[in-house]
Amino acid sequence: MIEVKNVQHTFLIGKKGKEKRVPVLRNVSFDIPTGDIIAVVGKSGSGKSTLLQILAGFMKPEYGSICVNGQEVAAFTEAQSAAFRLKNFGFIFQNFQLMPSLTAFENIELPLKLQGLSPAIRKSRVEEIMARVGLGEVSDHFPNELSGGQQQRVSIARALVTKAPILLADEPTGSLDSETEQEILALIQQLNRELNLTFVIITHDEEVANIADQRYRMHDGALVKEGVTHAI
Numbered sequence: 001m002i003e004v005k006n007v008q009h010t011f012l013i014g015k016k017g018k019e020k021r022v023p024v025l026r027n028v029s030f031d032i033p034t035g036d037i038i039a040v041v042g043k044s045g046s047g048k049s050t051l052l053q054i055l056a057g058f059m060k061p062e063y064g065s066i067c068v069n070g071q072e073v074a075a076f077t078e079a080q081s082a083a084f085r086l087k088n089f090g091f092i093f094q095n096f097q098l099m100p101s102l103t104a105f106e107n108i109e110l111p112l113k114l115q116g117l118s119p120a121i122r123k124s125r126v127e128e129i130m131a132r133v134g135l136g137e138v139s140d141h142f143p144n145e146l147s148g149g150q151q152q153r154v155s156i157a158r159a160l161v162t163k164a165p166i167l168l169a170d171e172p173t174g175s176l177d178s179e180t181e182q183e184i185l186a187l188i189q190q191l192n193r194e195l196n197l198t199f200v201i202i203t204h205d206e207e208v209a210n211i212a213d214q215r216y217r218m219h220d221g222a223l224v225k226e227g228v229t230h231a232i
């Protein structure tokens with residue numbers, strides 16, 4: 001369970017001494033129950049990515065509390081945040097953000113190297129997760145030798161391989177055609193169901209928002225709950 005309470009954030013922009021205060025998050029409060037898919041929709045510039053960055057501990061909120069499974073993460077030091085992030089969060093990006101010089105296998109293996117796991121454990125974990133996301137045959141392919149859908153599967157596998165329980169996704173299907181989008185959304189739903197993973201998905205796309213258990217709209221930094229239309 002993630003509990004976000006009264007989170008407020010302001011950026012200071014412009015030259016030193018003449019900074020302008022730009023409020024980006026205004027009193028944001030919401031709960032993310034474990035195992036739910038949450039969608040955050042909203043216009044460009046409304047504050048969605050800032051909220052994700054703050055949830056993941058990349059940025060401290062100016063004010064407010066973020067409790068992840070009972071731990072107050074907004075109070076962590078940078079080192080604590082980094083360690084917590086590696087254990088608890090996986091990230092899925094619109095542009096996949098794979099390392100071009102590493103194969104599919106090596107991209108997925110990378111977070112396990114950061115965790116200092118042995119080569120044998122890394123190999124078995126990577127093979128298991130590649131099979132689960134439907135990436136059996138492309139282990140030795142480099143990212144530019146993969147389709148967009150396959151690249152996103154690699155990026156999802158990399159997010160899952162550490163067994164992080166919470167996946168933060170920023171426009172995960174934004175670079176994919178509509179058929180591939182459906183495949184990736186089906187995969188997200190399957191992983192959510194089978195592994196009880198929590199997903200927080202930022203999106204402009206109604207199709208994506210439709211798979212969510214709960215949907216929120218960000219409007220000028222304020223987060224408002226919306227009705228959910230899907231019934232599965």
Ligand SMILES: Nc1ncnc2c1ncn2[C@@H]1O[C@H](COP(=O)(O)OP(=O)(O)OP(=O)(O)O)[C@@H](O)[C@H]1O
Nearest residue numbers: 011012013024042043044045046047048049050051
């Ligand atoms: N590091 C920063 N310094 C100053 N202002 C920033 C910074 N990051 C974001 N902003 C501003 O904060 C506001 C919200 O940005 P944010 O990226 O959170 O919006 P968004 O809803 O994710 O937009 P998009 O859908 O285009 O990604 C914007 O006005 C942006 O210019």
